[in-house]
Amino acid sequence: MRCEAQGVNMAQLVLVKLPKAEGGSKIEASDAIFKLPLRKDILNEYVIMQRRALRQGTHSTKTRAEVAGTGKKPFRQKGTGNARQGSLKGPHQYGGGVAFGPKPRNYEMKLNRKQKKEAIRVALSQKNFEQKLLVVDAFEVASGKTKDAVNLLSAYRAKKLLLVGNFDDMTRRSLQNLQSVRLIPAEALNVRDLLKAEFVLLTKAAFDWIEENFKQEKLEGAAA
Structure with a gap:
């Protein structure tokens, strides 16, 4: 320069x-x-x-804390033969929240x-x-x-x-x-x-x- x-x-x-x-x-x-x-x-x-x-930076996804649904444990911890689950809102669940998804921000x-x-x-x-x-x-x-x-x-x-x-x-x-x-x-x-x-x-x-x-x-x- x-x-x-x-x-x-x-x-x-x-x-x-x-x-x-x-x-x-x-x-x-x-x-x-x-x-x-x-x-x-x-x-x-x-x-x-x-x-x-x-x-625009207006993109937004819902986390597991923001999606609609019950917070009840889907089934008991032991005795069902299924993998243990604590919530239906986890990112691995259908209709669950998004993990590390975009949130509104200023670029x-x-x-x-x-x-x-x-x-x-x-x-x-x-x-x-x-x-x-x-x-x-x-x-x-x-x-x-x-x-x-x-x-x-x-x-x-x-x-x-x-x-x-x-x-x-x-x-x-x-x-x-x-x-x-x-x-x-x-x-x-x-x-x-x-x-x-x-x-x-x-x-x-x-x-x-x-x-x-x-x-x-x-x-x-x-x-x-």
């Missing part, structure tokens, strides 16, 4: 104007956000956190803010390294028609396309029927969506927001 202050060496991203896929101009981007080495460990922690957050896992930001930086860097990350000057479908949105994205026939930015209602309407496209604002950027996407498009406004809000924080006591 890079700990030194960044800013001298700059990564470069391609800025394109849709619907074109090739060409475009180069824009400078922070090395501390778009040119970090792969850290599978920190990506794994973030994804585990997200997957655990999806679990939430916490990561500190710096870990979360670092994981997103690493995910962005990986997409940039794979050349699956582009910046678009703007993305707007004024008509609200899906056909127009498809034409605008014709150069990116990805199974999973992630569009990051703030979009108006008509643009959102034009994309809501496209199962291969996912829209999220820059503020909701997360590792799971980045890793699942085959291609990532950032609006210029979203790119600027990321550059401003994901700058690598200086370590305490580091030289200015």
